[in-house]
Amino acid sequence: MKRTDYLNWDEYFMAVALLSAQRSKDPSTQVGACVANAQNKIVGVGYNGFPRGCSDDELPWDRSGGFLDTKYPYVCHAELNAVLNAISTNLQGCRIYVGLFPCNECTKVIIQSGIREIIYLSDKYRDTDQVRASKIMLDKANIPYRQLKTRMDSLHLSFLLPEETGR
Numbered sequence: 001m002k003r004t005d006y007l008n009w010d011e012y013f014m015a016v017a018l019l020s021a022q023r024s025k026d027p028s029t030q031v032g033a034c035v036a037n038a039q040n041k042i043v044g045v046g047y048n049g050f051p052r053g054c055s056d057d058e059l060p061w062d063r064s065g066g067f068l069d070t071k072y073p074y075v076c077h078a079e080l081n082a083v084l085n086a087i088s089t090n091l092q093g094c095r096i097y098v099g100l101f102p103c104n105e106c107t108k109v110i111i112q113s114g115i116r117e118i119i120y121l122s123d124k125y126r127d128t129d130q131v132r133a134s135k136i137m138l139d140k141a142n143i144p145y146r147q148l149k150t151r152m153d154s155l156h157l158s159f160l161l162p163e164e165t166g167r
């Protein structure tokens with residue numbers, strides 16, 4: 001009898017996005033993204049972080065203050081990193097799984113890369129003009145977006161060996 005509680009594809013790619021988010025140093029919002037192609041192969045992952053060579057210890061993670069004293073001008077969003085880290089710049093027919101609804105800047109990157117669907121978890125910034133602009137562009141470009149519906153609230157990973165957990 002095969003297992004019945006295995007992850008479906010949507011859950012699997014979202015879990016990869018959430019795992020990637022655990023790499024983020026942002027103290028307030030950790031975002032991960034995972035790009036899967038039509039064959040259900042992962043072709044890119046990313047999380048929010050400062051550009052390569054820009055030290056996490058020198059740039060600020062603050063949310064408020066003068067613009068240059070906050071993270072906002074510097075941080076690369078998870079979706080941008082996932083697309084840039086992808087094995088090809090042509091992501092025609094791919095889906096992107098992301099923990100947070102993409103902002104307008106990432107939406108432009110997503111559309112231009114050829115991604116054809118967005119699956120997200122949180123839409124906590126839905127009342128911002130950035131997210132409104134995202135949805136205007138996605139609707140015009142005929143790129144569907146949907147919130148992931150899943151049976152599970154959480155997923156447990158253990159680094160213990162099976163013999164150590166007694167399972």
Ligand SMILES: O=c1[nH]c(=O)n([C@H]2C[C@H](O)[C@@H](COP(=O)(O)O)O2)cc1CO
Nearest residue numbers: 026028029031048075077078101102103
């Ligand atoms: O789609 C997104 N992808 C993404 O990676 N981010 C990042 C940028 C910031 O590091 C963080 C948002 O920070 P905050 O929630 O503190 O404003 O999440 C933010 C968004 C939504 O704007």
Ligand SMILES: [Zn+2]
Nearest residue numbers: 077102103106
């Ligand atoms: Zn963004």
